[in-house]
Amino acid sequence: MTITITRATRNDLPGILALQKLAYQSEAALRNDYTLPPLHQTLAEIQAEFELAIFLKATNECNRLIGSVRARVESGTAYIGKLVVQPEHQGQGVGTKLLAAVEHESQAARFELFTGDKSLRNLALYTKLGYTETHRQATPNGWSMVFMEKLSH
DSSP, X not given: OOOEEEEOOGGGHHHHHHHXXXXXXXXXXXXXXXXXXXXXXXXXXXHHHHTTSEEEEEEOTTOXXXXXXXXXXXXXXXXXXXXXXXXXXXXTTHHHHHHXXXXXXXXXXXXXXEEETTOHHHHHHHHHTXXXXXXXXXXXXXXXEEEEEEEOO
């Protein structure tokens, strides 16, 4: 499979939002918590976020959207979020390529991201790619978010 990573445009946002809601279903199921903010983000909210962040998209050889990631850079740190991949393309390197591309594109000295403590596949991926846990933060719903960082080489 050929994967192409490019900057997303405003026209890509409805598709990215739909993919985000699909991809976060598995996260919600892990916790039996369907109140996760990514599941309820609106088009207006993602459009506002687009003005402040780097949005990348992954497409396949048919130019079909199969993944996305975004990052907001502040004071030398890229805060990476909402790394999502079409469920049928997970485990095929799409997330790895998106993460490497957003790190490169952000030109930051430090990268930070977070995921749920039950998201073992995400935690394994981030650890494999050089991220280390910095702390955990409890949520009101009784589970923990795992915050991780990586320093630029």
